[in-house]
Amino acid sequence: MSEKTENKVIRFVVTRQEGPDEPSYKQEFEIPYRQNMNVISALMEIRRNPVDAQGNPTSAVIWDMNCLEEVCGACSMVINGKPRQSCTALVDQLEQPIHLEPMKTFPVVRDLQIDRSRMFDSLKKVKAWIPIDGTYDLGPGPRMAENKRQWAYELSKCMTCGVCLEACPNVNDNSDFIGPAALSQVRLFNAHPTGEMNKEERLKELMGDGGISSCSNSQNCVQSCPKGIPLTTSIAALNRDTNIQSFKSFFGSDK
């Protein structure tokens, strides 16, 4: 760290592109060192004075951000090869030059900004909610056991950041795999005593094309999840549930 303080600059290599269909290129930046910087405060520094490492004026680097405390998932990008949130990526802990790239599993809007719409579409597809609307008051639902609530809470930490999709070798242009995040949400909502009433619908969606069977157990998702969500446990549990559901659907069952 003392070495970096002497340099008094932080070096960045940013992968940029002007628009969705434009070619990408790398640009280097050097910004003055301050203590306790994160990648976002460094990007703000570039925005304040958009000049590249060679001193040429350039356009400011575009990125997405919102909460700045790693709960919204908007500022995800690939930092030194690993997808993560730029708000919690502390400059003092990163090897320099710091490489910033967009998560190219998603359509790139511009520079580091990506479009995560497919994740929200997936949540709609698997009905990741609990339907409680009716024409009259349905009253309180069944209670959830405390020990179940505790593990289900871990699943609810998902912020749809897209890191697991970026890490998954089966999420790409050749496959329509829905990805680990939406799968784990099915387990969350199926665990809820009221949500359980629509369990079958969610499972049947996962048994469709690009559903759970497109998982090939590389387990990169669970290694990469910034929230430590047990994604592979969710996937294995849903494997069991969808298998049972397929037998029920084929041979018949009232439940």
Add this chain to the structure above:
Amino acid sequence: MAENREFFNRRLHSLLGVIPIGLFLIQHFVVNHFATRGAEAFNQAAHFMEQLPFRYFLEIFIIFLPILFHAIYGLFIVFQGKANTKRFGYYRNWMFLLQRITGVFLLIFITWHVWETRIAAMFGETVNYDMMASILSNPFMLVFYILGVVAATFHFSNGLWSFMVTWGITVTPRSQQISTYATIGLFVVLTIVGLRAIFAFV
């Protein structure tokens, strides 16, 4: 089930890899292992297998069709993935990649192996100890067969691990960890059995 074709195919692919293909692999290795007791013992065992009743039915439905489906659908699965072990060098991610590499290699190896033995038998050649000994006397073929055996035992052992995940048997990280150790053990044992048989012909 019919409306979920991909789900059904993937599950069938996983099932066939173990039953019957995995079981056939073990049976095949056990018969090969007779070679360690000498040419006579091997020829007797191979002859016994040839004399099984309903031979063609067993060959078609327990060996050829399952392997054909597993191989062709497996290739389709290979093309759906994009390996990223360079960025994510985790153990399971390497297994993911090796499963695909060994699978494609086995498609080539098994095609050659069946051509050289079973298809040759159809054209009147006798499959016995001497045939294998003459094939393996070629150093290139010896290496090819050693790689084939190791690829097969790896692909089966690692496939058994993911079979247990796919069928919802091992759900918790702990059970998956223990099944990792168990399948590594299986890989070692089967590789020893397979290689001992090969070297019995050399």
